[in-house]
Amino acid sequence: MSSNAGIRPEEAAAAPPAPLCPARPDPYLPGSGSTAFAVLHYDLDLEVKLAANRLSGRARLTARVLGPVQRLELDLARLTVSKVLVNGRRPKKVSHRGGKLIVALASPLDAGADVELDIRYEGSPVPVRGLWGEVGWEELDDGVLVAGQPNGAPSWFPCNDRPSDKATYRIAVTTDAGYRAVANGDLVQHTKKSSRETWEYRMDQPMASYLATVQIGRYGLEDLADGRAESATRSRGIVRQHIAVPGPLAADARSSLVRQEHMMETFIDRFGPYPFSQYTVVVTEDELEIPLEAQSLSVLGSNHLSSSWEAQRLIAHELSHQWFGNSLTVASWQDIWLHEGFACYAEWIWSEESGSMPAAARANAAWKRLAALPQDLLVGDPGAELMFDDRVYKRGALALEALRRSVGDAAFYRLLHRWATEHRYGSVDTGMFIAVAEAETSFDVRGLLDAWLFSRGLPALPGR
Numbered sequence: 001m002s003s004n005a006g007i008r009p010e011e012a013a014a015a016p017p018a019p020l021c022p023a024r025p026d027p028y029l030p031g032s033g034s035t036a037f038a039v040l041h042y043d044l045d046l047e048v049k050l051a052a053n054r055l056s057g058r059a060r061l062t063a064r065v066l067g068p069v070q071r072l073e074l075d076l077a078r079l080t081v082s083k084v085l086v087n088g089r090r091p092k093k094v095s096h097r098g099g100k101l102i103v104a105l106a107s108p109l110d111a112g113a114d115v116e117l118d119i120r121y122e123g124s125p126v127p128v129r130g131l132w133g134e135v136g137w138e139e140l141d142d143g144v145l146v147a148g149q150p151n152g153a154p155s156w157f158p159c160n161d162r163p164s165d166k167a168t169y170r171i172a173v174t175t176d177a178g179y180r181a182v183a184n185g186d187l188v189q190h191t192k193k194s195s196r197e198t199w200e201y202r203m204d205q206p207m208a209s210y211l212a213t214v215q216i217g218r219y220g221l222e223d224l225a226d227g228r229a230e231s232a233t234r235s236r237g238i239v240r241q242h243i244a245v246p247g248p249l250a251a252d253a254r255s256s257l258v259r260q261e262h263m264m265e266t267f268i269d270r271f272g273p274y275p276f277s278q279y280t281v282v283v284t285e286d287e288l289e290i291p292l293e294a295q296s297l298s299v300l301g302s303n304h305l306s307s308s309w310e311a312q313r314l315i316a317h318e319l320s321h322q323w324f325g326n327s328l329t330v331a332s333w334q335d336i337w338l339h340e341g342f343a344c345y346a347e348w349i350w351s352e353e354s355g356s357m358p359a360a361a362r363a364n365a366a367w368k369r370l371a372a373l374p375q376d377l378l379v380g381d382p383g384a385e386l387m388f389d390d391r392v393y394k395r396g397a398l399a400l401e402a403l404r405r406s407v408g409d410a411a412f413y414r415l416l417h418r419w420a421t422e423h424r425y426g427s428v429d430t431g432m433f434i435a436v437a438e439a440e441t442s443f444d445v446r447g448l449l450d451a452w453l454f455s456r457g458l459p460a461l462p463g464r
Helices: 009-014 230-235 247-256 260-271 309-320 337-353 359-371 390-407 409-422 430-441 445-453
Strands: 037-049 054-065 069-075 080-086 093-097 100-109 114-123 128-130 133-140 143-147 166-176 180-183 186-193 196-208 214-217 220-224 240-245 278-284 292-294 297-301
Touching (some): 080 093, 100 114, 143 292, 180 196, 247 278, 260 309, 409 430
Parallel strands (some): 037 166
Antiparallel strands (some): 037 054, 093 100, 128 133, 143 214, 186 196
8 A cells, every 4th residue: 555645745735724614513414523623634545355345444634623622533433443643642542432433632732733643444344324324335246336425434434524524635445456446536546466456546626525435346447538629628628537337338338428528518618617637437337226426426327327318417417516516515414405406407407508408498397396296395404304305406406597587697607607616615505605696696696595495385486
């Protein structure tokens, strides 16, 4: 495994300040994360033995203390911790229970102090069970999949698992020869030694812990291009796109994703520059219930390979999350509509651009379906159990359609550009979106969104 730990000098200079952490635990996940500190950088070395589903890890965290503390609490599920160092020394006491790794410090730390944690751990990782089923580390028929949303990250590494705590990452994965490990960001090194291969990635843009991922399988890596000259696509800000796919599925994957470059071009035009250096779509041999999103990559099951609208909308949905969910990430899960409502609306934008159906027609059809359902949910605060309810997705998208119809296309897309660029890589909430929207449009956005997000009854769409 690579031994280079910590933040590189050039990375430290570019690193953002410690992200805003809410003063109280997230009401949707009150047991996750800590408000006592923020992590600036994770350095992860992982040794994975696939046949035994065995993980041995070393996690080095660079963190900043946000208030006087005598102990630090990290999230880590059913794995065994063998050693912990704090600034190179053993702490006063370490305990691990109830999904929390509690490190009692030898001496208190003051607000603003930086601290280095070095944690070694191992075990057979399993998903975290919760209101939304099982999330996190999952064995495939032949490999590994990690889907961390919303609280699955502790299934494979110690972290401060709250969406507002965004950090840079280095992830190095050593696994069986013949398998490719895919993680967030840029592949910076690949080495082979005997029957093992190491894949090292760097994510230099801030990332929430739930968006960190590792995918392992018998994947080949292909560039995705639609035949246009590379220089021309780069001049429009379209970054290199890859498909990590098993050989037998490669042709189907290329056919299904042939329009993704056009999707990216469309979203760059509507939302502003793509926020990361590259984009990878991983295609598993296993069928998946839904596609999965992570920062700089998405995961499709073999059952999602199709040119049908249902498959294409999901491809567009996951790509748009790179702007709304990954670059802009909610500070609290209560505002999940800022991820899912925007991604659903991106589907309608692509529908319009691709000639399938105008966004207004998609919105009218969605309104009709919602009108027939119970009106018992607040999209702007749906509650933990319902935060992934499809009504959050669709009614959130309808709120944006109502805004578009109220202010006009030009102002609406100026607003989306401004929203995505002013808060690039940041933590956001609904109030921040309203402030940007009202500044850009001089329209009573708060009054409109109060009806769509914080009232139970379904408002009428303007002009419907």
